[in-house]
Amino acid sequence: MLDPAGPSAHAIALVWWWMFGVFCVVLVGVTVAWLLAMRSRRSWAPGDAERAGRRWIVGGGIVLPSVAVAALLIFGSSAGLHQLPLPGGQAASLRIDAIGHQWWWEIHYPDAGTSLRNEMRIPVGRPVDVHTQSRDVIHSFWVPRLGGKLDAIPGRTLVVRLQADAPGVYRGQCAEFCGLGHAHMVMTVRAMPADDFDAWMRTQKGAP
Numbered sequence: 001m002l003d004p005a006g007p008s009a010h011a012i013a014l015v016w017w018w019m020f021g022v023f024c025v026v027l028v029g030v031t032v033a034w035l036l037a038m039r040s041r042r043s044w045a046p047g048d049a050e051r052a053g054r055r056w057i058v059g060g061g062i063v064l065p066s067v068a069v070a071a072l073l074i075f076g077s078s079a080g081l082h083q084l085p086l087p088g089g090q091a092a093s094l095r096i097d098a099i100g101h102q103w104w105w106e107i108h109y110p111d112a113g114t115s116l117r118n119e120m121r122i123p124v125g126r127p128v129d130v131h132t133q134s135r136d137v138i139h140s141f142w143v144p145r146l147g148g149k150l151d152a153i154p155g156r157t158l159v160v161r162l163q164a165d166a167p168g169v170y171r172g173q174c175a176e177f178c179g180l181g182h183a184h185m186v187m188t189v190r191a192m193p194a195d196d197f198d199a200w201m202r203t204q205k206g207a208p
């Protein structure tokens, strides 16, 4: 996840690093405040302690979380826009169905009418809309280096957009506990040069 290989994954990694940075600042701030409090020899007038306590509750319990959550929402939303085709937005040229089964992934190409098992082939440099479904329990489709994580829920179809910047093999993993075989519910994503991918799609059309 921290070694992103496409624009969707880059956006997520960026949010992660920002969160990590802010958390570090918060950790240092809280630790310093705690050390100062431990060393303080100040004597409090009656009523002062209550007032100071209220200030901390308002500042640290209401203002700080509101600012932090708002900032996260702004950053997170822009990253989220990379992960999905927006209503009214352009659909990616390629649709792939990722159907979860206990415990394997059925990767179906509606255009070619063909399916792969635990293997997904995608063209490099083109956005791909992955439509997740499930035939039994809730699974979760996740290729950490290429994009966001999305549940595969029985009776529903959800869409996540992936893109690979360079040819290569990327690991995908079911990310929702789905029974005894969950840990082994692994998938390989093969990002191929676009020409090779198109040639492969042509061989699949009409293949049994």
Ligand SMILES: [Cu+2]
Residues within 6 Å of the ligand: 100, 101, 103, 138, 139, 140, 174, 175, 176, 177, 178, 182, 185
């Ligand atoms: Cu699963």
